[in-house]
Amino acid sequence: MWLLSFMAVMNFTILLASIGLKAPVIASERIDPHFHYIPLLYKKIRSFLYRFAKKIIVQTNSAASYFGKNLQRIIQIIPNPVKLPKNHKFFSSTARCIITVGRLDKQKDHDILIHAFSRLYPTYPHLGLTIYGGGAERDNLQKSISLPGAIQEIHQKLLEADLFGFPPLYDDFPNALVEAMSVGLPIIASNCSGNIDIVKNGVDGRIFPVGDVLKLAVLMEALVCDPNTRKRLGEKAKTVAERFHPDLIFHR
Template identity: 35%
Template sequence: MNESAVLATGTPALHLAGKPLRILLVVDGFYPSTGGSELQVRLLSRAFKQAGHQVEILAPWLDHNKPLAETIDDVPVTRLAYPKIKLLGAALLLMRFALWLWSRRDSYDAIHVHMAKTLAAVAGLVRPYLKATLMVKISGAWEFNGGILDPALRGQPLYRIFNWCIRRADTLQCISQYTYQMLRDAGYPRERLRLIPNAVDLKRFAVTMGQGERLDDRRHVVFVGRVERVKGLEVLLDAWTRIGADAARLTIAGNGTERETLMRIAGERGISANISFPGEIRNVGELLATADIYVQPSFQEGLPNSVLEAMAAGLPIVATRISGNEDVVCDGENGLLVPAGDTEALRAALQRLIADRTLGARMGERSRAVIEERFSLPAVIGQLEAAYRGARA
């Protein structure tokens, strides 16, 4: 964690700082779902609604089992329909989105696009015709690694077009030091960049480390998230193979393309008896209450909600030394950082916290304190509201 960069400070109450704003939150993916951006949009929409603002959510119609329009958490959700035709369908979605924004150009005070994908580029393109201020959130998990802001693509015409569109946003929300520095290196003006992290609802995560209903007396290590290769879970299994089954058990919660593969690997290595794969968890707080240690062995992250939630639950963190993780985990204070892909370093860090309960408890207390100081929902909502209003001034 870079102590010189304060991503969020203070814990203001959820209240209006001025007249109510009309806010449109745009998510470029399934809504609702358990993805990081989608979870943040849902959390923010409820908080903005509670604070007295008028909030709407817009997303593409990716799941045809969902209606085109519905209300979730007392917030209207609209899904844009488009034909599922290769290339043409995506182009028609972007055109539909542009026309939708233009037809409602006077309807909002702030439009906040979560993740800089093609919808964000379209929003930037039509920005001059909108009354609303436009904020684009840069997660860093995708945009700079094969996404529309990848520096390796700088010579390509599409990269230049997308960058030109994104630069037209009034404000770019950077959720980590990495995303901020990448945009500065690409020439984005400092005055348009705001370091505002993902938020955590502290009420959902009481400090009950290890106090939930437990299967046995062994230490409980937990991972929650998408079960994909980028999460480094095969490295985790390699490390876990070298940790005695008598010492701890592991839960890998979530769904993804790697889940069946990991279950097979665990069986082949004879460690499946002390590893559980429960799939998607509806109540993450209940699972974290049974845990003693949280592990995040990813190769790439933005600012992982799962780590923030584990810290809010008062858990020590074992994580890879990558952007996002480094913004919230200070090695030796609230967790242990290891090189990505280093099986032995991951094993040693886990073994250390499994063996030293006092160290784990101390780090867990610091984890909760960091969240309360910097990442609470009121703090983040206050910063976003100020950014919306400031860009309109």
Template identity: 30%
Template sequence: MKITFLIHNVYAIGGTIRTTLNLAAALADRHEVTIVSMLRHRTRPRFAVDPRVTVVPLVDLRADAADPLLHRPAEVFPAAEKRYEQYSRLTDQRAREYLRNCEADVIIGTRPGINVYLARFAPTRALRIAQEHLTHDMHTKKLRAQLARNYRDLDALVTTTDADAAVYRARMRLPGVRILAVPNGVPDPGLPPTDGTAPTDGSAPVIAAAGRLVRAKRFDLLIEAFTEVAAKHSDWSLRVYGAGADKDRLQRLIEERGLSGRAALMGAVSPIEAEFAKASIVASASDAESFGMTLVEAMRCGIPVVATDCPLGPAEIIDDGVDGRLVPMGDRQALAAALSDLIADEPGRRRMGEAARAAARRFDPAHVAHAYEELFDDLAATRSSRARQRRKARWRSRVGRALRRPRR
């Protein structure tokens, strides 16, 4: 089977890129896989690409800089999509040309605007699958309306959590389109053990966290909670990995709380697993997560995670009290208490880390690839019945509009 992924820019760094490369490599065990990158800005991708996977860039921002279409605003890519300013009439044109001639059996889009290209231009003989790496509620009302009009022509919409799939089923009527959740795949980090059984022995007095330094990730809440932890446990430190617009504010907060030397902003590191393996706890204080890649990455290293029970991912990843801890969103005291409890209980921390490592095996890319293969088979088998559902819904819609039309 020929499978093609459509991605924003495989040459950059980001969670969608990582999980797409993980899934592509797993599928390449049995299929011919291509990744089509809408944009390219450098010679080589920053992440390693499986040599069995073909990468095809559509618009090279270096070679195409003089093309006048590159400097004209996109007409097909939705203006309400947050990446709109990076798209142009040239990306519209190249996407149309590539997709209309694409010979893939399955084509998978990986962000909303690209999924519009998929719906508009991809051949109907191919299975057309839209992935959602954010969530329904993270999109504006204007964008959701445009997506609803285009997604009706797709075969499936895949979210990363069951909770988000339920929201889409309730709020975006897509007859004939399968809406389901398949989690992101995270490979075994392959780190050498320090005690013969796990990548960490659970004794390093370090709490780690990682993500974009933006307000929604609530690293400020984590720093505030660590202020309480640091007062009780003088040998423990906090390391925050990531880059972003909130860096200066977070650095000031560290200094204001007297945590210089105890809490540090470490900068962006990728892959992050080697740094997580140097810690004994990983923390997440987010107000919202579309999935929670860093939670799974920590668990695959055998590190227990303390996370806020925010929408939508953590509760589907962590079994509270078994392989990690969930605390109420925005509750500094609860976060500090959960961290302190794990610090004080090293044997329990080790047991929880082992449970986390075992539980996280369900996110292995091979399992995720198998879920997609089952989806491909189901979509192919139900193509005719889903087409009938789509036609019936459109007929009812036309009849409804006619009945509502005022008589002259």
């Protein structure tokens, strides 16, 4: 069973209603269309109606690549701005806290982070894994790990952590990831759409193949045991706040 997103319905309705009018219409895709299923008929309707849009706003190059050549001329990439951090992480030579933030649903693939962590824990019993967020998968996930749920202010929790894991199957613009990077937290992220538009592997974070538990566990262990690399990646990660500074994004 499928449901069209509210955004898709609004795009279709407004574009259809505005045909023949002089008012410019800007459509917006807020999730990577490669992974957002809609029936074939609606795909054809979207392709037809989007020709009448003044602009189509997407958040990443990954999402922009979905649309054919006839629409590329009106595609505009505008990522989300990064909330400027109040302060940055104080570096600790011993890693004790691994965290992630995100909705508890299958898209975010928290299962893989839990399985990777379980490979490390017997050797590193001082490590803890915390997942902040709420959602439909809570009951399934909490069989394996304690989940504190969603919290209003995540900034302090990011500062207290030593490593940030982010394993979604797909995304568009992952706000949780860039917020973690902006405070100087070293990150390990899957190579899904969205993540690969932000993270430079080996420069400001580490990337692993989507769904690869073993590779994720290897990268987690390497960073847990290497404080110098954690510090180097964290320092580079902070530059994400410059790339997605609110002034730059609002100008677009």
